[in-house]
Amino acid sequence: xxxxxxxxxxxxxxxxxxxxxxxxxxxxxxxxxxxxxxxxxxxxxxxxxxxxxxxxxxxxxxxxxxxxxxxxxxxxxxxxxxxxxxxxxxxxxxxxxxxxxxxxxxxxxxxx
Amino acid sequence: xxxxxxxxxxxxxxxxxxxxxxxxxxxxxxxxxxxxxxxxxxxxxxxxxxxxxxxxxxxxxxxxxxxxxxxxxxxxxxxxxxxxxxxxxxxxxxxxxxxxxxxxxxxxxxxxxxxxxxxxxxxxxxxxxxxxxxxxxxxxxxxxxxxxxx
Numbered sequence: 585x586x587x588x589x590x591x592x593x594x595x596x597x598x599x600x601x602x603x604x605x606x607x608x609x610x611x612x613x614x615x616x617x618x619x620x621x622x623x624x625x626x627x628x629x630x631x632x633x634x635x636x637x638x639x640x641x642x643x644x645x646x647x648x649x650x651x652x653x654x655x656x657x658x659x660x661x662x663x664x665x666x667x668x669x670x671x672x673x674x675x676x677x678x679x680x681x682x683x684x685x686x687x688x689x690x691x692x693x694x695x696x
Numbered sequence: 697x698x699x700x701x702x703x704x705x706x707x708x709x710x711x712x713x714x715x716x717x718x719x720x721x722x723x724x725x726x727x728x729x730x731x732x733x734x735x736x737x738x739x740x741x742x743x744x745x746x747x748x749x750x751x752x753x754x755x756x757x758x759x760x761x762x763x764x765x766x767x768x769x770x771x772x773x774x775x776x777x778x779x780x781x782x783x784x785x786x787x788x789x790x791x792x793x794x795x796x797x798x799x800x801x802x803x804x805x806x807x808x809x810x811x812x813x814x815x816x817x818x819x820x821x822x823x824x825x826x827x828x829x830x831x832x833x834x835x836x837x838x839x840x841x842x843x844x845x846x
Contacts, residue, residue, distance in 0.1 A: 585830050586708040586726060588756075591733030592743040593714035596764040599796055599806060600733055601711035603819040606807040608707045611823070618710040626711045631805030667708065679805070 602629030609680035616671050617678065620687045627686065631679040729758040729830055731787070736763065736771040745782045758830055760787035762822065767792045787829075788822040790815055 591597040609615045619626035675683035730751045734744040751759045761784040799809035
């Protein structure tokens with residue numbers, strides 16, 4: 585089950601995302617958490633300590649994404665691999681076995 | 697590890713950016729469920745209302761509002777009425793809880809701060825409701841689109 589969580593800034597979506605991830609993980613489900621916010625703080629909300637977050641290295645953009653032409657003729661960046669495989673290779677280990685991918689680290693890394 | 701679980705048992709939780717723009721970029725095309733978190737005040741509810749048709753246009757079958765940080769029965773009624781009038785189905789109502797701020801100030805997750813907090817209890821109910829409403833083998837392809845190159 586893939587769950588997207590949206591809402592206005594400050595609505596509490598990060599707290600709800602993180603808590604939902606922890607609750608499912610505690611129930612024994614394998615959980616992948618994706619931080620798609622440009623100002624990522626899902627890691628801390630999941631229970632990662634500041635040092636772990638600091639030490640987390642960025643994922644080189646070119647290593648996981650590629651350009652493809654969409655059905656509408658527009659070029660898009662798509663993931664080269666499944667989210668699961670990317671998480672296995674690049675995911676951060678969060679509490680209760682949760683794997684975390686920080687989307688914006690993907691977007692900005694390797695841009696220069 | 698231990699227990700063998702099937703691919704269908706996997707749960708992916710995506711914390712999305714605040715703007716509505718990402719919805720038109722197809723970032724979330726492959727989600728099975730869209731939860732729209734809304735506070736009981738007008739601008740937040742307005743955002744929720746505007747998100748609904750965008751999520752529908754992406755073909756997402758399960759779209760629900762999660763009412764967050766309500767402080768009173770009046771709050772709860774106002775937000776329930778708004779959602780009813782705007783075709784938004786509420787899947788969870790989460791009360792305001794000062795522990796969320798306290799946990800944040802201590803740099804802890806809410807779950808680690810107090811796993812019995814009212815917010816955690818309501819999210820547990822939400823997880824159970826999602827399990828009941830969304831078939832586990834409903835997941836679409838694993839490849840998700842990211843932002844278009846720009």
